[in-house]
Amino acid sequence: MTTSNALVVTAEPGVPFVGTVREVDAPVADVYRAFIEPALVRQWMGPRDLEMDIDSWDARPGGSWAYTHIDPSGGRYGFRGVFHDVVENKSITQTFEFDGYPGHVSLERVEFEDLGGHTRIVNHSVFQSVEDRDGMVSSGMEQGVREGYERLEELLSAAPRPAGA
Amino acid sequence: MTTSNALVVTAEPGVPFVGTVREVDAPVADVYRAFIEPALVRQWMGPRDLEMDIDSWDARPGGSWAYTHIDPSGGRYGFRGVFHDVVENKSITQTFEFDGYPGHVSLERVEFEDLGGHTRIVNHSVFQSVEDRDGMVSSGMEQGVREGYERLEELLSAAPRPAGA
Numbered sequence: 143m144t145t146s147n148a149l150v151v152t153a154e155p156g157v158p159f160v161g162t163v164r165e166v167d168a169p170v171a172d173v174y175r176a177f178i179e180p181a182l183v184r185q186w187m188g189p190r191d192l193e194m195d196i197d198s199w200d201a202r203p204g205g206s207w208a209y210t211h212i213d214p215s216g217g218r219y220g221f222r223g224v225f226h227d228v229v230e231n232k233s234i235t236q237t238f239e240f241d242g243y244p245g246h247v248s249l250e251r252v253e254f255e256d257l258g259g260h261t262r263i264v265n266h267s268v269f270q271s272v273e274d275r276d277g278m279v280s281s282g283m284e285q286g287v288r289e290g291y292e293r294l295e296e297l298l299s300a301a302p303r304p305a306g307a
Numbered sequence: 308m309t310t311s312n313a314l315v316v317t318a319e320p321g322v323p324f325v326g327t328v329r330e331v332d333a334p335v336a337d338v339y340r341a342f343i344e345p346a347l348v349r350q351w352m353g354p355r356d357l358e359m360d361i362d363s364w365d366a367r368p369g370g371s372w373a374y375t376h377i378d379p380s381g382g383r384y385g386f387r388g389v390f391h392d393v394v395e396n397k398s399i400t401q402t403f404e405f406d407g408y409p410g411h412v413s414l415e416r417v418e419f420e421d422l423g424g425h426t427r428i429v430n431h432s433v434f435q436s437v438e439d440r441d442g443m444v445s446s447g448m449e450q451g452v453r454e455g456y457e458r459l460e461e462l463l464s465a466a467p468r469p470a471g472a
Contacts, residue, residue, distance in 0.1 A: 157323070158324075203371070224368070227412070239392075
């Protein structure tokens with residue numbers, strides 16, 4: 143395992159897109175599972191200093207998701223959406239809304255590229271306006287995503303392997 | 308009832324948005340109902356020369372929808388998505404995907420503005436790329452939307468009213 147898997151964030155001016163690319167030193171099936179199973183999701187998604195309470199995480203087409211991030215002083219931040227598509231070991235497409243900014247929804251696609259024991263995670267989010275995108279970027283999104291992927295890699299490297307592997 | 312309710316379509320270059328605005332001469336509750344109830348939806352949504360087979364239209368947060376448009380020569384075009392949010396007489400937010408262009412999803416918001424017996428329908432769609440948006444616009448979207456709203460107005464003006472109204 144290396145520590146050179148840098149997060150690359152793209153947010154060009156004037157368009158409502160945010161892209162991130164991050165490789166992780168884990169097989170694609172393990173990475174996919176960590177996005178699908180709520181017991182795993184809650185261990186890595188988001189910044190290190192937030193607890194995550196998952197109300198629902200029904201990762202199938204038409205399934206809903208909702209969780210609350212809780213900061214060290216007890217502040218609560220709710221997020222929710224629906225899964226448009228979930229394709230095993232390939233991609234997830236879902237909507238995203240922050241309860242603190244209601245009526246502003248984004249559409250997020252995560253793709254998993256199998257690099258043979260390693261995985262490239264390619265995320266593309268599109269917002270309903272450039273202003274919404276700019277607001278998300280300036281809210282500290284990048285730090286949350288970076289720490290989240292670091293935690294994901296720690297979680298996956300700690301996972302028990304089959305005997306003999 | 309007038310025939311002066313023009314459709315206004317906005318698709319600025321370089322951004323992945325399409326906006327439409329259309330007023331209809333019907334109360335907001337009737338218009339909302341025509342977007343929510345599949346037995347009504349199938350009578351107006353889309354161009355005049357297509358039949359609409361609705362497989363599912365579960366208009367609530369987390370509900371799925373899917374339909375097939377059938378052209379006069381029997382050609383079939385499937386569309387599907389999920390409802391992110393459905394707010395009575397106010398707005399609907401849903402994903403949209405054409406089966407013939409899989410993996411390209413858009414996010415659509417429809418807002419209903421109550422003008423007192425009349426209703427302004429404001430639609431804002433955002434695509435995952437400017438190319439996807441351009442493809443949708445060049446596919447004849449505007450004609451389909453225009454004819455759909457004409458059919459919607461015809462449907463609502465033909466609806467039975469309570470006795471004495």
